[in-house]
Amino acid sequence: MELGLLYSGGKDSTLAALLLDDFYDVTLVTGHFGVTDDWEHAKAAAESVGFAHERIELDEAAAQDAVEKMVADGFPRNGIQAVHEHALERLAAEGFDAIADGTRRDDRVPTVSRAQAQSLEDRHDVDYISPLSGFGRGAVDRLVDSALSVTVGPSESIPRADYEAELRALLREEHGESAVADVFPAHDQTYVEGPR
């Protein structure tokens, strides 16, 4: 069975891929708004762990809407959630037998409720799988430590391809550097460099 997994190059989506690897033909898929070339970091991370990689085009309008939502809110959560839902809809239309993402049990954003999952499955005739949703933060961290070599650093300096890099760039373009600092509090991210 062919499975497309929404992929950022970070530890969570990489671990999700490893969990599914025995059961599906996994392709790592990175959503791309055409704003920056950060998707190339995800491609490199995917290659470092030996998975096929594709990118899919997302609507730049969805990114614009998300940025306006984040500026109005003063925090990124709802904008990132909206972009994740848009990316899952696009991925579900790609013709895979199953789609997946790296959302964890303890994540506050993005989240996919059971009702959203069933709606995706019914409308697109696809299985939606969130292999890490049964794992807490501690279990994920311990599995990553045992299986992957990762770099950890401040969010703005780690090469990744989640939506954040492109949303930051759009936000900077539309509202200036100070808006980026207002919306995104300082936090660390990870980037996968290969198997341990």
Add this chain to the structure above:
Amino acid sequence: MELGLLYSGGKDSTLAALLLDDFYDVTLVTGHFGVTDDWEHAKAAAESVGFAHERIELDEAAAQDAVEKMVADGFPRNGIQAVHEHALERLAAEGFDAIADGTRRDDRVPTVSRAQAQSLEDRHDVDYISPLSGFGRGAVDRLVDSALSVTVGPSESIPRADYEAELRALLREEHGESAVADVFPAHDQTYVEGPR
């Protein structure tokens, strides 16, 4: 890392074990009230898929309480949920690094909420993992079809070792055969006979 997985011999808990097998030293653990010898079916199923197996003693008082709850309710859901929570508490005290069960995203019973999971983890210093909670019914069925050889049949005639066999026996003993039919509506169960 040593992981103990609550095991019935059915397809869900067997698939959960296969999903975790690359990442943990998995032992399949069957809870046992001392009412019947149905735990032996789980041991045989565990051997057929090549996993280590242990049984743990549960309190017969917990089974008695569950049976009274089911008779009072007229349906088994709350009694089975209470017994599952009791079994997880016992398993969490066994000294594994992580514990797991076969609950799925679409299950109505038993369920383990995020708050219950975190409480188990904090009180017992253990990771609680529900590897199938990110999989819907359709995805589980397709994975089982591709990975396992199973027998499907009416719940009362399939050799298993979930709590149901022992709870049925206790119910029959305390309240007679008609109480069993009243509480447990007819439904099919599965039993794993080995890899496909």
